[in-house]
Amino acid sequence: GDSVTQMEGPxxxxxxxxxxxxxxxxxxxxxxxxxxxxxxxxGLQLLLKATKADDKGSNKGFEATYRKETxxxxxxxxxxQVSDSAVYFCALSSGTYxxxxxxxxxxxxxx
Amino acid sequence: xxxxxxxxxHLIKTRGQQVTLRCSPKSGHDTVSWYQxxxxxxxxxxxQYYEEEExxxxxxxxxxxxxxxxxxxxELNVNALLLGDSALYLCASSLLGxxxxxxFFGEGSRLTVL
Numbered sequence: 001g002d003s004v005t006q007m008e009g010p011x012x013x014x015x016x017x018x019x020x021x022x023x024x025x026x027x028x029x030x031x032x033x034x035x036x037x038x039x040x041x042x043g044l045q046l047l048l049k050a051t052k053a054d055d056k057g058s059n060k061g062f063e064a065t066y067r068k069e070t071x072x073x074x075x076x077x078x079x080x081q082v083s084d085s086a087v088y089f090c091a092l093s094s095g096t097y098x099x100x101x102x103x104x105x106x107x108x109x110x111x
Numbered sequence: 112x113x114x115x116x117x118x119x120x121h122l123i124k125t126r127g128q129q130v131t132l133r134c135s136p137k138s139g140h141d142t143v144s145w146y147q148x149x150x151x152x153x154x155x156x157x158x159q160y161y162e163e164e165e166x167x168x169x170x171x172x173x174x175x176x177x178x179x180x181x182x183x184x185x186e187l188n189v190n191a192l193l194l195g196d197s198a199l200y201l202c203a204s205s206l207l208g209x210x211x212x213x214x215f216f217g218e219g220s221r222l223t224v225l
Binding site for chain 2 (some may be wrong): 004032034036041043044045046051075077088091092098099100101102103104
């Protein structure tokens with residue numbers, strides 16, 4: 001069945017450091033790919049998405065590119081801030097609103 | 112515009128009891144999905160409701176059941192609670208057929224089973 005694998009955390013970075021959180025997937029067909037973020041005490045919020053191969057999703061300085069050849073959707077940000085501290089989830093959907101989530105990666109950014 | 116609202120936010124039950132969780136979808140949305148998020152894990156799909164019917168179901172036992180009302184709100188019921196049912200239960204709403212496929216999540220109901 002479909003699955004998502006993302007790097008384990010926690011990831012601890014200093015402010016203004018470069019961030020990469022790896023995500024790979026297995027799926028039949030051509031899924032849509034998402035990154036969701038969960039701040040402490042809050043629900044999941046969509047961060048960015050890509051619906052077809054080579055699409056780049058971007059939002060709030062975060063980017064991820066849908067790579068079909070490597071089945072990856074890695075999340076990157078050039079300069080993280082303390083306010084980016086949260087748990088990040090990679091997810092896929094094969095068009096039926098049944099999302100498959102990764103286990104989440106906790107990011108902690110130090111001032 | 113109200114987003115997805117869930118109630119209660121926290122609750123404590125004992126093994127064997129039954130629980131009902133409630134969800135109001137984002138205005139204009141017609142589809143509600145429920146997810147279980149165990150501590151330190153990603154959300155796991157329980158089921159999805161559209162037009163008051165269960166459309167899809169994840170790998171959860173029949174103790175988990177749901178309902179969708181004509182106003183699109185939804186309930187999740189769990190019978191014969193087990194310790195392992197302790198988790199954050201997330202409701203997500205969407206608009207069927209919307210190409211973006213985005214889900215909007217509530218803040219969740221945290222269930223503790225003692």
